[in-house]
Amino acid sequence: MASEARDVTTPVLTPLRCMAFALTVTALALARLAHSADSAGRPAPSWWAADSGRVFPQRVSYPDATGTVTVTHLGGPVDTRGHPFFTVLGRNGRACITCHQPADGMSVSVDTIQARWRATAGKDPLFASVDGSNCPSLPQGAASSHSLLLERGVFRIARPWPPRTPDGGAITPQFTIEVLRDPTGCNLDPIYGLKSARPMVSVFRRPRPVGNLKYVTSYGYLFEPKNGLPLPIDPTTGLRYSGNLLADQRARTLEEQARDALASHLQREGPLSASAMQRLIDFESKIYVAQSADRIGGSLTASGAQGGPDALAAAKPAVLKGPGHLQWAEFDSWMQAPGDAGSTEAERAFRASVARGVKLFRDRTFLISDSAGLNSMNFGNPTRDSCNFCHNMTRTGMDVAPGQVDLGTTNEPFADPAPDLPLFKLTCAPGFPPQPFLGTVVYTHDPGFALTTGKCADIGKITIQDMRGLAARAPYFSNGSARTLRGVIDYYDRRYSIGLSEQDKEDLTNLMSVL
Amino acid sequence: MAALRLAFTIGLIGLACATAATVAADRTLTFVACPVYRDTNAGRKSGCWLATQESSGLRYDITRGRTKPQLGHEVLVEGRRERVTRPNEPNLQDTPCGGIPLSPLVVSVLDAQCPSFMLPAEGFPGRRFVLDPKVVLAPADVPEALPPPPYRARTWSIEFTFGSDFLQYQYSEIILDEIGRYIRASHPHAVEVTGYAVTEPRIVSERVLAEKRELARSRAEIVAVALRRLGATDAMLRVSFRENPTPLPGPDELAEPSRRRVDIRLSY
Numbered sequence: 001m002a003s004e005a006r007d008v009t010t011p012v013l014t015p016l017r018c019m020a021f022a023l024t025v026t027a028l029a030l031a032r033l034a035h036s037a038d039s040a041g042r043p044a045p046s047w048w049a050a051d052s053g054r055v056f057p058q059r060v061s062y063p064d065a066t067g068t069v070t071v072t073h074l075g076g077p078v079d080t081r082g083h084p085f086f087t088v089l090g091r092n093g094r095a096c097i098t099c100h101q102p103a104d105g106m107s108v109s110v111d112t113i114q115a116r117w118r119a120t121a122g123k124d125p126l127f128a129s130v131d132g133s134n135c136p137s138l139p140q141g142a143a144s145s146h147s148l149l150l151e152r153g154v155f156r157i158a159r160p161w162p163p164r165t166p167d168g169g170a171i172t173p174q175f176t177i178e179v180l181r182d183p184t185g186c187n188l189d190p191i192y193g194l195k196s197a198r199p200m201v202s203v204f205r206r207p208r209p210v211g212n213l214k215y216v217t218s219y220g221y222l223f224e225p226k227n228g229l230p231l232p233i234d235p236t237t238g239l240r241y242s243g244n245l246l247a248d249q250r251a252r253t254l255e256e257q258a259r260d261a262l263a264s265h266l267q268r269e270g271p272l273s274a275s276a277m278q279r280l281i282d283f284e285s286k287i288y289v290a291q292s293a294d295r296i297g298g299s300l301t302a303s304g305a306q307g308g309p310d311a312l313a314a315a316k317p318a319v320l321k322g323p324g325h326l327q328w329a330e331f332d333s334w335m336q337a338p339g340d341a342g343s344t345e346a347e348r349a350f351r352a353s354v355a356r357g358v359k360l361f362r363d364r365t366f367l368i369s370d371s372a373g374l375n376s377m378n379f380g381n382p383t384r385d386s387c388n389f390c391h392n393m394t395r396t397g398m399d400v401a402p403g404q405v406d407l408g409t410t411n412e413p414f415a416d417p418a419p420d421l422p423l424f425k426l427t428c429a430p431g432f433p434p435q436p437f438l439g440t441v442v443y444t445h446d447p448g449f450a451l452t453t454g455k456c457a458d459i460g461k462i463t464i465q466d467m468r469g470l471a472a473r474a475p476y477f478s479n480g481s482a483r484t485l486r487g488v489i490d491y492y493d494r495r496y497s498i499g500l501s502e503q504d505k506e507d508l509t510n511l512m513s514v515l
Numbered sequence: 516m517a518a519l520r521l522a523f524t525i526g527l528i529g530l531a532c533a534t535a536a537t538v539a540a541d542r543t544l545t546f547v548a549c550p551v552y553r554d555t556n557a558g559r560k561s562g563c564w565l566a567t568q569e570s571s572g573l574r575y576d577i578t579r580g581r582t583k584p585q586l587g588h589e590v591l592v593e594g595r596r597e598r599v600t601r602p603n604e605p606n607l608q609d610t611p612c613g614g615i616p617l618s619p620l621v622v623s624v625l626d627a628q629c630p631s632f633m634l635p636a637e638g639f640p641g642r643r644f645v646l647d648p649k650v651v652l653a654p655a656d657v658p659e660a661l662p663p664p665p666y667r668a669r670t671w672s673i674e675f676t677f678g679s680d681f682l683q684y685q686y687s688e689i690i691l692d693e694i695g696r697y698i699r700a701s702h703p704h705a706v707e708v709t710g711y712a713v714t715e716p717r718i719v720s721e722r723v724l725a726e727k728r729e730l731a732r733s734r735a736e737i738v739a740v741a742l743r744r745l746g747a748t749d750a751m752l753r754v755s756f757r758e759n760p761t762p763l764p765g766p767d768e769l770a771e772p773s774r775r776r777v778d779i780r781l782s783y
Contacts, residue, residue, distance in 0.1 A: 222655050222692065228682020229737070230691070230744035240655075320654070365559050369586075378683050380583025382552060382633075385559045436585075 046103035047116070050088045050095035050125065053081050061292060062103035062472070066513040067300075069472035070292035071102040071211065072309045075282070084280040090266030093125035096280070099155070099207045099265065105469030106209040106289050110153035110480070117143065117150060130267055131156040135186030135202070148184065148420060152480030154204035156186065158264065159250070159451040161199040166256055173454035174432040177201060180443070181423035203446040204421060205247050205478045211289035212312060212396060212466050217242050217254060220318040220393065220400030226373055231402070242318075243402025247462050247478045248452045254281045288313040289469040291514050297350035300514050303340050304333030305351075307514055312395055312468060319394045321362075327388040327397070328358045328511065335359070350510065356503075357511025361387045366498040370414075370437035373405035373461050381437070387492075396466045397515070403464035407495065409477045410446040411438060411460040414495055416481045421445040428456035435459045446479060471513045485512045543769055544568065544617065545593050547720035549629035550577065550584035553612055555641025563612030563641050564622075565634075566592050569720055574607065576614030578642070580622035581683050582676050586631040591677045591719065593769050594620030613639045621772040623677035627722075650685040652692055659696065666701035670780040672763060673738060674772055678726055680733040682741065691738075694779055695745030703781040706747045710735025710756040710777045726775065731756035738777045 046062050048054070056078040061070040080086035085096045100106045108126070116124045127146050129136040132155060138145035148154050163171040179187045179194060186192050186202040194201060219242045222230050231240035234253060241252040251257035258280055262268040272280070288309035293299050300307025307330055321327040331354050338351035367382040368374055374390060375381035383389075390405060391397035399405075408414025426447060428440040434456050435442050442459050449461035462478045476482040482491055486509045493500045500508070548566035555563050564584050567574045577584065577592050584590045594617030607613050671694055673687050682688070698706060712731035716723045735756045742752065763773035 220654055221652050223652065223688040225684040225688075228684065228687050229741050230688075230695070232744060316656075318655070365556065365561075367554065367562075375585070378582035378681075378685075379560070380552075380562075380564065381585040382562070383560060383583070384554070384556065384562045389559065 046101075047112070048086070048097045048101055050086065050093065050098055052086065056080050056083075056086070056102075060102050064103070064105070064291075064472035065474060066291075066471040067294035067297075068292050069103070069105050069289065069469050070309050071106060071287060071289045072313065073283070074286040074288070074313060078283065083283065084272060084276045085283050088125075088266075089262060089272065090268035092128035092130060092267045094128060094266050096210065096261070096266075098124075098126055100210040102289075103472065105472035106211040106287060107207050107473040108153065109473050110151070110475055113149055113153055117146070122146065128265075128267070131158070131265055134184035135189055135192060137189050137191060138185065148204050151420070152204070153206055153475055154480045155207060155265070156184075156202050157205050158192065158200040158202050159248070161194060161201045161451075163451055163454045166250070166252060171454040173450075174456045175426045175428045175442075175450070175454075175459070177447070178425040178427070179422060180425050181419075183420050184422065187422050187424075201424070201447070201451060202422065203451070204480075205446070206473075206475070206480050208246065208465055209289060209469060209473065210284050211287040212468055213254065213285050213287070215317045215393065215396040215398060215466060216244050218318040219243070220320050224402050225377060226401065226404065243404070244398060244463055247465075248449050249402065249404060249463055250452045254284060289472075291469060291471050294350060294514055296346050297354065297510075297514065298343070298347045302347070303337055303343065303351065306330040309468075315395050317393075317395070318400050320400045321388050321392050321394050325394050327362055327391070327394055328515075329394070331355055331358050331511070331514070353507045353510045354514055357507035357509075360500075360504055360508055361391075361511060364498070364500075364504070366496050368496060371406055371408070372436050372438075372457065372459070376436040376457070390464060391467065396468055397464075398466055399464045404449040404458065404461035405464060406435075406437075406448070406460040407462070408460070409481055409491070410444050410448060410462065410479055412443040415445065416491070418445055418479065418481065421479065426450070426456075426459055433457050448478075467512065468515050470515055485509045488512065542595055543593060543771070544575070544595065545591070545719050545771065546570065547589055547591050547625065547722055547724075549632070550586065550588075550590050550622075551632045551634055552584075552586055553634045553636065553639060553641070555612065555636040555639050557641040557643045560644035561641040563614070563639065565612060565614045566590060568592075574614045576610060576612040576616040577620060577622050578612060579616065579618045580620040581686050582622050582624065584622055585624050586633070587628055589625040589627040589629050591623040591625055591724065592617070592620070593623075593772050594618065595769070611640055611642050613637065619769055621674075621676065621769055623679065625678065650689060652688055661696050661700035664701070666697070666703070666781075666783060668780065668782045669697070670778055672773070672776045672778050674776045675734055676772075677724065677775060678730065680730060680737050682737060691741050691745060694742065694781070695747075697781055698742070698751070699746045701781070701783070703751060703783055705753055705780075705782045706742060706751040707780040707782070708735050708739050708742065708752065708754045708777060709780075710738070710754075711760045711774060712756075712758055713760075713771070713774045714758045728758060731758055734775075734777050738779065742779070 058076045059072045061068050088095050099108050101108050104112050116126050126132055129140050132149050133140055133145045134148050162173045165171060182188045187194050190196055192200060219231055219240055224231055233240050243249055245251050245257055251260050255277060290309040290312050291300060292308035319325050334351040334355040339348035363386055365384045365386050367384055369382035390399060393400045423445050426442045428434045434440040444460055447459050450458040474484060476488045482488040489505050489508050546568045551565045553563040553565055555561055564578045565574055566577045597616040597618045671690050673690050710731040712726040714725050714728050716725040735754050739752055739754045760774050762770035
């Protein structure tokens with residue numbers, strides 16, 4: 001985290017200001033302790049193990065890279081004994097909580113993963129061979145066999161090849177897939193590989209947070225602009241699918257996501273009972289997570305701001321940004337008044353930086369080009385717009401429509417070099433529309449949405465994700481390619497030649513750190 | 516062989532004459548060009564698209580089509596001059612983008628590739644983006660207003676760009692949404708979906724353009740998928756496809772683009 005942009009225009013620290021700042025920090029630390037303490041006042045461990053028997057509090061806060069992340073459960077405290085989110089349900093010792101840690105914004109950060117490795121000598125169920133190692137066929141005691149999880153925070157996602165519909169039906173893919181580079185050995189493995197008896201494509205992805213799910217499962221409009229069709233309807237509920245679950249939309253509902261995770265990540269055989277499934281979904285649906293305080297900027301609800309999980313939980317989901325619904329309006333009050341009488345200069349400077357970041361996010365336009373899912377609509381290629389063109393859902397920065405977009409994070413030529421990840425050559429069959437900007441032959445280390453649809457046009461598309469609680473869950477992008485929030489900004493600046501100044505980058509980084 | 520070639524040439528000339536006559540009749544300009552992006556920066560979606568008609572050497576502003584070009588791909592331009600004041604010497608310096616504005620205008624992105632060129636603003640202001648409220652659907656949580664009776668047989672049409680079955684954003688869904696509300700309100704006896712493709716060849720800018728026959732079917736089928744998701748049942752739906760329909764009537768319509776369409780007829 002040392003490289004994070006946290007320097008704001010540094011005020012002169014007089015002894016008085018210094019003392020005031022120290023008091024603020026102490027108060028914040030005590031507040032964190034109070035939030036994460038057990039009933040006897042002892043600080044609770046930040047790691048939540050499966051089957052711990054602890055009570056999941058209504059509200060819990062943890063320090064993170066830049067301040068404090070807070071998780072709130074709208075249903076009140078939860079007795080985790082026998083609760084399906086916290087209980088080992090499969091044969092590898094994991095529960096959902098294993099990879100969705102409150103201290104990590106309900107995902108799991110690479111810092112936590114490394115700490116668990118050190119604490120357990122790699123024996124924690126987090127490192128289960130099925131997906132917590134580079135390939136189950138590797139010797140599991142060696143750290144090198146878990147290098148992708150330890151260094152990028154990515155888990156192995158084994159997708160069936162050829163793809164199947166969510167109901168198990170056959171999909172005839174429009175492209176062939178060839179393994180050009182296989183540093184993990186898994187895609188050429190005789191048991192787990194592409195040419196095995198059960199052919200699979202192994203890609204490696206960060207776990208998405210379990211929280212703020214009303215934003216993930218709701219939709220703003222009845223139509224999907226990227227293909228012009230009305231959103232499909234879930235026959236069991238009569239509601240439409242949002243299309244925003246998981247990086248590749250392989251699950252359409254929370255229940256489908258849970259079934260997928262139980263079978264793959266937890267290695268459960270057999271279904272969960274209907275009541276347990278309902279309990280699981282009820283719990284997940286009431287979790288909200290957001291950054292609540294900043295190490296420099298102080299409380300994220302100070303001076304009229306609406307950071308933290310409470311405003312997020314109360315707000316309406318799937319609202320498209322626009323007049324009257326500006327993106328990141330949570331911090332608009334800091335544009336005019338970044339502090340009050342009791343605010344320190346450091347707080348004011350930091351909040352002013354966040355406010356500038358909000359304006360940049362909304363208003364700084366740049367040429368968006370060669371991005372399937374965006375430029376392939378009738379907007380043209382290129383089209384000039386700002387960050388919130390795609391990150392258009394207020395409160396979370398997701399897409400109000402199904403958000404499958406190719407930013408280039410997983411595809412050549414735009415992806416960062418990743419010799420530790422597999423490289424596939426995808427060749428589109430004649431007669432099908434090619435990937436709109438990469439053509440009929442695409443080199444990628446994760447075909448993304450195309451592994452769900454089998455379509456060339458979908459190669460490299462990854463679902464836009466929730467931007468809240470980011471500071472707690474580094475690294476970023478689906479493949480963990482950005483180690484820090486600053487790395488995310490640097491990627492965008494490079495990819496779209498935005499020309500951000502050092503100050504711009506710092507302001508945008510600070511904005512992302514308080515979401 | 517020479518006779519065959521001669522016959523083909525005469526045929527092409529005939530086609531060209533017919534096309535030219537059509538253009539003259541409705542003042543529609545039709546040409547293929549390599550689009551150029553002018554990076555005017557008047558805020559979001561403010562960039563300009565330009566295309567030069569080879570036969571006249573005139574540069575046109577093709578920004579205002581529903582579908583924008585893709586750099587590196589030729590475009591088929593079908594449009595009319597917005598206003599004809601000085602047709603032979605248009606003062607391009609007074610235009611927003613540095614080209615003669617076309618509107619109405621349909622731009623179709625072709626598969627054929629061409630060089631990618633971008634120009635700086637060069638003093639042209641571009642146009643600030645203004646979203647037409649008529650092309651924006653209400654959010655999903657706004658209570659649905661169903662049309663009241665009486666319900667009579669009615670036909671809608673959805674147009675497509677050349678060679679494409681893509682349902683264009685901020686156009687198709689407005690029509691489909693209205694049809695869906697009619698279907699849910701009136702439970703029609705039949706929803707007839709007829710897809711069309713213009714397969715007869717025409718010569719534009721020395722290229723022979725003709726749509727594939729299968730496009731009529733895929734256009735009809737994508738609309739049928741949409742209508743099923745909007746409440747049409749299999750018992751209601753009758754899907755068919757044909758080639759080379761007549762243009763839609765209407766003084767503001769561009770004739771040729773209106774032939775690339777799907778008709779949806781509700782009957783009781």
